Amino acid sequence: MILSLIEHEDGTPSDVSLQMLTLARDIAEQTDSSLAAIVFDDGDAVTDAVATQGVEDVYSVTHDRLDVYAPEAWAESVDQLVEELDPEAVLAAGTDRGHEVLAHVVARRDLPMAANCTEVDAGDAYEVTRQRWGGSLIEHARFDSGMPVLTTAAHEIAAEPATEAADVTTHDFTPTLDDDDFRVRVSRREESDAEGIPLGEARIVVGGGRGVGSSEDFDQLEELAELLGGTVGSSRAAVNEGWRPHDDQIGLTGAKIAPKLYVACGISGAVQHMVGCKGADNILAINTDPETSIIQKGEYAVIGDLHEVVPALNEAIRNGQ
Amino acid sequence: MEVLACIKRVPDTGSRIVLTEDKQDIDTSNLGFTMSPHEECAVEAAIELTQSHGGTATALTLGPDEATEQVRTALAMQADEAVLLETDGSEWGAIDTAQAIAEHVRNRDEELDLLLFGNESADAGNYQVGVRVAHELDLPCVTGIKSLTVEDGTAIAKREVSGGSEVYEVELPAVISVKEGLNEPRYPSIRSKMAAQRHDVERSEPERTAAVGLEKIRLETPEQSEGSAEILGEGPEAVDNVMEVLSNDLEVL
Ligand SMILES: Cc1cc2nc3c(=O)[nH]c(=O)nc-3n(C[C@H](O)[C@H](O)[C@H](O)COP(=O)(O)OP(=O)(O)OC[C@H]3O[C@@H](n4cnc5c(N)ncnc54)[C@H](O)[C@@H]3O)c2cc1C
Numbered sequence: 001m002i003l004s005l006i007e008h009e010d011g012t013p014s015d016v017s018l019q020m021l022t023l024a025r026d027i028a029e030q031t032d033s034s035l036a037a038i039v040f041d042d043g044d045a046v047t048d049a050v051a052t053q054g055v056e057d058v059y060s061v062t063h064d065r066l067d068v069y070a071p072e073a074w075a076e077s078v079d080q081l082v083e084e085l086d087p088e089a090v091l092a093a094g095t096d097r098g099h100e101v102l103a104h105v106v107a108r109r110d111l112p113m114a115a116n117c118t119e120v121d122a123g124d125a126y127e128v129t130r131q132r133w134g135g136s137l138i139e140h141a142r143f144d145s146g147m148p149v150l151t152t153a154a155h156e157i158a159a160e161p162a163t164e165a166a167d168v169t170t171h172d173f174t175p176t177l178d179d180d181d182f183r184v185r186v187s188r189r190e191e192s193d194a195e196g197i198p199l200g201e202a203r204i205v206v207g208g209g210r211g212v213g214s215s216e217d218f219d220q221l222e223e224l225a226e227l228l229g230g231t232v233g234s235s236r237a238a239v240n241e242g243w244r245p246h247d248d249q250i251g252l253t254g255a256k257i258a259p260k261l262y263v264a265c266g267i268s269g270a271v272q273h274m275v276g277c278k279g280a281d282n283i284l285a286i287n288t289d290p291e292t293s294i295i296q297k298g299e300y301a302v303i304g305d306l307h308e309v310v311p312a313l314n315e316a317i318r319n320g321q
Numbered sequence: 322m323e324v325l326a327c328i329k330r331v332p333d334t335g336s337r338i339v340l341t342e343d344k345q346d347i348d349t350s351n352l353g354f355t356m357s358p359h360e361e362c363a364v365e366a367a368i369e370l371t372q373s374h375g376g377t378a379t380a381l382t383l384g385p386d387e388a389t390e391q392v393r394t395a396l397a398m399q400a401d402e403a404v405l406l407e408t409d410g411s412e413w414g415a416i417d418t419a420q421a422i423a424e425h426v427r428n429r430d431e432e433l434d435l436l437l438f439g440n441e442s443a444d445a446g447n448y449q450v451g452v453r454v455a456h457e458l459d460l461p462c463v464t465g466i467k468s469l470t471v472e473d474g475t476a477i478a479k480r481e482v483s484g485g486s487e488v489y490e491v492e493l494p495a496v497i498s499v500k501e502g503l504n505e506p507r508y509p510s511i512r513s514k515m516a517a518q519r520h521d522v523e524r525s526e527p528e529r530t531a532a533v534g535l536e537k538i539r540l541e542t543p544e545q546s547e548g549s550a551e552i553l554g555e556g557p558e559a560v561d562n563v564m565e566v567l568s569n570d571l572e573v574l
Contacts (some may be wrong), residue, residue, distance in 0.1 A: 035466075067488070071463075096465040096480060099441075099448035103464075106449065109454035112416065112535040115441070115448045127538070132446050137338055137347075140538040151448070183461035184491055191485040204573060228573060236358075246502035252443060253358045253501040261573055270336045282571060284563070285550060293336045296549045300566055304556035313373035314562050317574065 001057075002028045003087035005078060005099060006011035006037045011045025016093035020152040021053035023120060023160060028054070030122040035166075037292050038081060040066060040074060047168045054162035058170045059085075063177055069097070070185035075104030078308045082109075087147065089126065094151040102149055111146045116153040131156070134252035136273035153256070155279060183278040197231045199248070199255040204263070205232025207250055207277070210237035211266015211287065211306055218243060220310040221265060227317045233257060235267045249277035265306040269294025286310065322376040322434040322471070322493075324367040327422055327454075328360035328395065330388040331444045344410070344539040344564050347444075358501045359439030364395045365506040366469055366499060369438055374471060376434070377401045381425065383418055385410035389522050396517035397509030403522045412445075414534045419453030421527035426458060435476065438498040440465050451498035462496040463489045464471045 004024045006017045022034070028035045036057040037050050043060020048059060049051075078101060082090060087137040090105065090174045092098030094116045106113040118138075119129040121182040126148040132139050135153065199205060208218055218232065225232045236251055250257055252272040258279030265286045267273060274297060277283065283298030286306045295301045302309050333355040339348040356364070366379035372545050380395030382388045383406040391500030392403035406421050413421070426433060436458075438451035448464075468479035468486070474493050479486040491497075509517070553562040568574045 072461075092449075096482075103449035103452035103454070104462075107419075110416075112414070112532075113447070113449055114535050115446055121434045128535075132430065132540070133444055134446065136334075136543070137444075138541040138543055140541065142538055143538045144534055144536055180495065184463055184489055186376045186487045187490045188488045189482075189485055190479070192486060228567075242505075246505075249502070261567075261571055268336060271334060271338060283550070284553075284566070290552070295552075297545070298550040300553055300563075301550040302553050302555070302559040302563060302570070304559065308557050309559065311562045313563055316560045317567075320564065320568075320574065 001034050001036050001085055001087045002031070003036050003038060003082065003085060003090045005090075005092040005098060005101060006046060006050065007093060007095060008039065008041070008046050011042060013046050013049050014093065014095070015159065016095060016152070016154045018049070018053060018177060019155070019157045020091055020093040021050065021055065022159050023152050024159050025054045027089060027120050027122050029112045031088055036085070036087070038078060040077075043170045043172070047170060049205050051165045051168045052161040053159075054164075054166045055168060056166045057171045058168055061173050062173055063173060064179060065182060068186040070182050071097075071100045071175050072104055072184060073181040074101045075108065077173070077178055078105050080175045081173060082147070089105050089122070089148040089150070092151050094154050098151045102151060106146055106149050108295070109147075111149055112143060114141060114143070114148070114150040117150045118156045121253035122151070133271065135278070136275050155256070194247070199231055199233050199250065199257050202231040202257065203231050203320045204228040204232055204261050205250070205257050205259045205280070206263045206265065207233045207235065207267055208238055208242070208244070208265050209267030212238060212243065213266075213307075217241040218306065220307070220314065222264065223314050224310055227314060228261075230259070233274050237288055264294050264298065267294055268292045269297055277313035322371060322374045323379075323431050324370055324376065324435045324437065325379050325381055325426070325433050326360065326363040326367040326395065326400070326437045327450070328364060328391055329357045329439070329442045329444070330382060330384045330391045330443045331357050331442065336339035338542055340540055340542060344494045346540070352497050354387070356392065356394055357439050357443040359441070359443070359499060361506040362501055362503040363397055363437035363439055363499050364400060365504045368399045368506065370471055371401070375506050380420065380529070381405060381406065383413060383421055383527070384408055390491065390506065392522055393517045393520070394509065397514040398507055399513065403520065405522050405524045406527045407524055408527070408529075411538070413529070414532060415447040415449045416455060416532035416534055417530050419450050419457060420452070420530050420532070422452050424527060425525070426454070432494070435471070436460070436494075436496045438496065438497045440500045451496050455496035458496075460494055461491050462498070463491055464498040466497050466499045469497060469503060497500070506522050543570065
């Protein structure tokens with residue numbers, strides 16, 4: 001049995017959980033084993049969605065103290081299920097929770113964990129392909145021994161439904177938890193008051209880098225973003241200069257974007273930046289240097305000073321409207 | 322309060338990663354090194370917390386002798402003490418790294434209130450050293466933190482989730498792994514850089530446990546899409562072509 005941790009919101013599994021299940025099913029097929037899922041809150045609610053991925057058994061974890069997320073209590077529950085079911089391998093999506101919960105599980109069991117995997121070859125030993133440097137480097141690695149525990153890289157694997165939907169059996173599972181498992185738990189939620197379209201969801205992103213030169217000069221980019229119905233983002237260099245807040249940063253240690261169009265102004269296209277925008281369908285670079293890396297990687301480019309090109313473009317769009 | 326910030330030395334790759342011939346490592350012959358960015362924020366947090374609550378901010382790194390450069394950067398930022406757990410420079414995994422750090426913490430004279438880590442190192446991206454250290458030391462642990470304050474022996478830590486943040490209140494001592502954006506790491510002044518060069522760095526050579534693990538077979542750079550962008554023109558004259566692309570090819574206007 002391949003056991004996977006599903007994250008969901010009100011019964012709808014997250015996209016990354018479905019992508020993870022696609023890889024989990026691939027492993028189950030390679031090893032001729034079945035696919036099972038662990039769901040916190042409400043196992044029944046996700047049944048249909050996971051059935052399309054070929055999940056046969058859903059372990060629905062319920063406990064009266066599990067009303068809010070508590071990493072160690074989740075890990076303890078997964079650990080108890082692992083003890084009971086003795087799975088071949090355990091998977092979660094590479095999210096904050098997925099990484100955190102499985103890291104607790106492997107720490108308890110003294111096992112290795114491979115984060116952000118994109119492929120698994122479950123031969124004699126499990127060989128995995130995983131992302132390093134946020135995906136600008138790939139590692140091939142082998143689990144030496146013990147039960148393989150891994151997370152899958154977000155948005156790297158397409159969630160493909162199984163050829164046949166499975167008949168799902170839901171099993172209620174009530175873990176034995178004590179106070180220690182609740183040392184860390186969510187005490188409350190704070191809603192964000194940020195305005196505008198979040199970077200991760202924007203259809204158009206206008207990014208600015210060191211070439212923009214100052215925080216005032218970002219006004220031109222703001223205007224372009226507004227005219228295109230998009231959002232402004234930036235490189236780490238612009239954040240380090242203090243021109244933009246960190247929330248605007250795109251890249252390895254910033255936001256991952258997936259817009260239809262990314263207009264990259266005065267950005268060189270360092271690997272750590274490209275990690276954040278590789279989900280963009282199209283990149284239009286505006287840059288003075290025709291040799292700069294983003295021009296090799298993007299779809300369209302204008303060679304020139306963004307301080308001349310962007311205002312001219314803004315004017316053309318305004319006149320065209 | 323006593324705060325330990327654990328940091329990692331990583332290659333400052335700029336725009337291209339070149340691998341060594343045996344595909345086991347990044348070719349660093351033409352590269353500088355830096356502190357992983359999440360961890361730079363951990364150092365800044367350690368300094369801010371001890372400056373407002375009193376106590377000592379210590380920066381620790383596990384790595385080769387050259388990694389003293391990174392703990393000296395932390396000293397130049399105003400950390401009070403620095404520790405190097407010296408290795409032969411080969412890559413340590415998450416398990417042996419965590420065991421060495423936990424062992425150091427157990428052997429310290431001063432008890433720690435807070436252990437800070439980067440959520441994941443920039444290069445290996447293992448997402449687990451902080452959690453493993455917490456487990457070894459039986460301390461509570463929160464990961465992925467972007468806001469941190471301490472009040473009356475409790476850490477108030479926030480993690481971003483869609484539409485807002487989750488707030489955790491954790492009693493100290495605790496382990497917290499942080500993400501970039503937590504704060505703005507300060508730039509050291511020339512004077513503090515010079516002082517950092519003269520500061521003592523406590524050294525020890527940790528025993529490497531024969532940890533079962535994940536064995537690296539080889540590294541690979543992902544394939545770059547061949548070819549390059551279509552050049553739409555130079556300067557403002559290119560705008561007509563850009564408009565054409567925006568309206569007809571991409572249909573975003
Ligand atoms: C561990 C690690 C993590 C990192 N994480 C991130 C991350 O998440 N996101 C990120 O962005 N970076 C990240 N970086 C930094 C990254 O390596 C680069 O330093 C950064 O992306 C460079 O930003 P930039 O392109 O704005 O600046 P530069 O590389 O300085 O490029 C500026 C560009 O602007 C062009 N230019 C200059 N003037 C003009 C003008 N007037 N008009 C048009 N073009 C002009 C230049 O030709 C050049 O191409 C990270 C680095 C490390 C080591």
